[in-house]
Amino acid sequence: MGVLLWLLMVLTSCCEGQFILQVGFYRNTCPEAESIVHGVVRDAVASDPNMAAALLRLHFHDCFVEGCDASILIDVSSQPEKLAFAHQGLRGFEVIQRAKAQLEASCPALVSCADILALAARDAIALTNGPTYQVPTGRRDGFVSNFSLADEMPQVTDSIQILKAKFLNKGLTHKDLVLLSAAHTIGTTACFFMTKRLYNFFPGGVGSDPAINPNFLPRLKARCPQNGDVNARLAIDEGSGTEFDKHILKNIREGFAVLESDARLNDDIFTKSVMDSYFSPLNPIFGPSFEADFVESIVKMGQIGVKTGFLGEVRRVCSRFNS
Numbered sequence: 001m002g003v004l005l006w007l008l009m010v011l012t013s014c015c016e017g018q019f020i021l022q023v024g025f026y027r028n029t030c031p032e033a034e035s036i037v038h039g040v041v042r043d044a045v046a047s048d049p050n051m052a053a054a055l056l057r058l059h060f061h062d063c064f065v066e067g068c069d070a071s072i073l074i075d076v077s078s079q080p081e082k083l084a085f086a087h088q089g090l091r092g093f094e095v096i097q098r099a100k101a102q103l104e105a106s107c108p109a110l111v112s113c114a115d116i117l118a119l120a121a122r123d124a125i126a127l128t129n130g131p132t133y134q135v136p137t138g139r140r141d142g143f144v145s146n147f148s149l150a151d152e153m154p155q156v157t158d159s160i161q162i163l164k165a166k167f168l169n170k171g172l173t174h175k176d177l178v179l180l181s182a183a184h185t186i187g188t189t190a191c192f193f194m195t196k197r198l199y200n201f202f203p204g205g206v207g208s209d210p211a212i213n214p215n216f217l218p219r220l221k222a223r224c225p226q227n228g229d230v231n232a233r234l235a236i237d238e239g240s241g242t243e244f245d246k247h248i249l250k251n252i253r254e255g256f257a258v259l260e261s262d263a264r265l266n267d268d269i270f271t272k273s274v275m276d277s278y279f280s281p282l283n284p285i286f287g288p289s290f291e292a293d294f295v296e297s298i299v300k301m302g303q304i305g306v307k308t309g310f311l312g313e314v315r316r317v318c319s320r321f322n323s
Contacts, residue, residue: 021136021303025115030107033137037116040099041123044092049242052124053187054092059121060180060301061087062114064170065150067305069142069312070113073097076320084150089190093319096120100318113318114139118302125298128186130244131291133299140312143321156193160264160271170304172297178249178274179297181262182290185248186241188233189259191224197260199226211263213255220258234258246290249275 026033044051062072065081073093074080082090096116103111115137126132154166167177198221201209208217216238223234235241236258237248248262253275257263265271277283278290313322 021138023134025137030110037099037119044095055120055124059117063304071145073318074145081145084147086150086153128244133295140307141315156261160267174270176297179294184236191232192230194224
């Protein structure tokens with residue numbers, strides 16, 4: 001019994017904090033970790049403002065498949081996750097790898113790629129005038145990456161019922177669905193994702209989504225003409241595409257949503273009531289804070305299916321598993 005107790009004490013001492021996420025996880029082992037990530041993200045966003053949205057999207061897509069374990073970054077397996085249809089258009093991989101390379105030079109084999117993704121998303125939000133917040137760290141990188149596992153990713157054409165079910169399956173509520181959809185307040189989308197909504201919305205391939213405000217529909221069609229360039233891009237948050245704010249929820253409520261999945265938030269009494277709460281006469285003095293609620297939701301999302309302790313590894317290169 002004495003030997004077992006001693007062994008338990010040793011394991012607890014050497015691995016304390018390895019099994020739960022905590023703010024400041026690298027405080028003693030790699031104190032410059034968060035500042036290194038911030039510097040890389042700041043430079044990337046300065047040279048490409050749309051990179052902020054790309055990094056935020058990368059974190060979301062990673063967490064919704066196999067949990068927040070950097071599986072989205074792998075590109076050496078035969079069928080890596082990043083090749084899934086649901087992940088098309090993702091970018092920013094080189095920014096994460098740039099941060100990883102600097103971290104490996106300063107703190108070899110200590111900071112996981114999964115944590116870099118979470119920190120980069122946090123910094124991207126702050127750099128677009130969004131809320132600042134602390135990120136619990138201590139994630140480990142996963143051992144699996146396969147495109148077939150991305151089937152549960154939310155799609156722009158999903159109904160509100162399907163969207164709610166997919167979020168619930170990840171432990172996220174209808175309120176989280178609204179708030180995390182509001183992350184579309186920054187960034188752009190391709191006309192490719194607009195074709196069905198603008199020209200083939202009804203069975204038989206005719207008509208436009210009636211949820212689109214009649215004053216907005218001609219503008220969308222002008223930017224994404226039928227048989228036009230499907231790679232042309234437009235801001236997802238009309239009128240405020242570079243600032244992280246709640247303006248996109250106002251657009252959704254008024255029929256100015258660009259993405260079909262965002263518009264569907266108006267189809268459900270519960271998701272609609274969440275949006276309405278941020279625009280009540282009592283807000284912002286007495287009503288809920290969009291910024292505070294968003295932070296709560298993204299921190300919660302960042303803990304989906306995390307691997308900690310001995311359940312994962314710390315990759316030396318984010319795009320491949322350690323040999």
